Amino acid sequence: MSSRRPALDDFRHIALDVVASTNTECLARARAGDPGLLWVTAQMQTGGRGRRGRTWVSERGNLYSSLLLIDPATAEDMASLPLAVALAVQRTVRTVLPDPETLVEVKWPNDVLIDRRKTSGILMEAERLPDGRMALVIGIGINILARPDDAPYPVTSLSDQGSAISPDELFAHLYRETAEIIATWDRGRGIAAIAREWRKVACGIGEKITVNLPDRSIPGIFAGIDDKGLLLLDRGADGRMTIAAGDVFFG
CATH class of the missing domain: 2.30.30 (SH3 type barrels.)
Known part of the structure; x- marks a missing residue:
């Protein structure tokens, strides 16, 4: 990734129908030489995954997206990126809910909750490429219509909250919010500003x-x-x- 802050027009988007996972697709494109700042979205995933190897249910109607970054920061500074991405997802969800009083928070480090119920998943995967570049993929799934029935924690969807937004419409918001947040994060140099904003929407401080x-x-x-x-x-x-x-x- 360039040392300058990326602008909205620097990002690209490829929309696919069915893939194993958008993260896997991004990594494959990175190995093939893609320069990064690439979004891949899909209507359905056949092998979606969450953190710690968990399966991510990937039925049609939800948002499945991944962002490929190349050499986004040093290894130390990349540790703060999950908080920045969670803030972009929180703002995206907040924007599309019909009731402005609905509580939308972030549970550390990057779970977005609506009234204490999880509505999104973020999975980051990194790989050192043969040419020495570091590929980082940020996978973001947001429940719009479907949600898992057997999750070990409370879950919800945007439709549960009265939103009738489509995956494409939701992605347009995420695309813009993420570009703004990554510019603010600025390869880790802006983490103090991100942390200040994150605390404003943090779930459970003092609990x-x-x-x-x-x-x-x-x-x-x-x-x-x-x-x-x-x-x-x-x-x-x-x-x-x-x-x-x-x-x-x-x-």
Whole structure:
């Protein structure tokens, strides 16, 4: 990705019908030499996936999209990108809901919730290409009509909230919001500004949470995020700790 901030006109979009996954399609195009700033959308995925290898239900009627970035930032600065992307998704969802009073929040680091129910998934995958470039794919799925019936957490869809928007219309909002957010993020240099905006829509600051790590679970109070986007967990007498990655559960 160029060192200058990308503008809306720098992004490209390829619309497909059925793919295994939009993330897989983006990675294939990166290996073939695509320069990045490429969106791939699909009407349906046959092999959609979420975080930690979970299956992402991909029926027609929802939004399935992935954005390919090439060399978007240093490895350290890329860690803050999930918060920026979540902010773009939050703003997209907020814009299309008919009731302006509906609560649309972000659960750390990048789950967008409507009234505490998950409505989107964001999956980032990175791959070092043979020519040395780093390909980063940001997969974004948003429930419009369909939602999983067996999720381990409360879920909702935009249609549940009274929105009749189409996937193409929703993507137009996401396309614009993401371009603006990535320009603000500015290869990680603008993370402080992103963090300020993220805190305004954060879910559950001051509430009891449990953070599940690969090897343990840590309870505490969600104290927000630091200026690099790391979760701040208040453990009372054990002090405050920062967490870079984990699954957050409230209560």
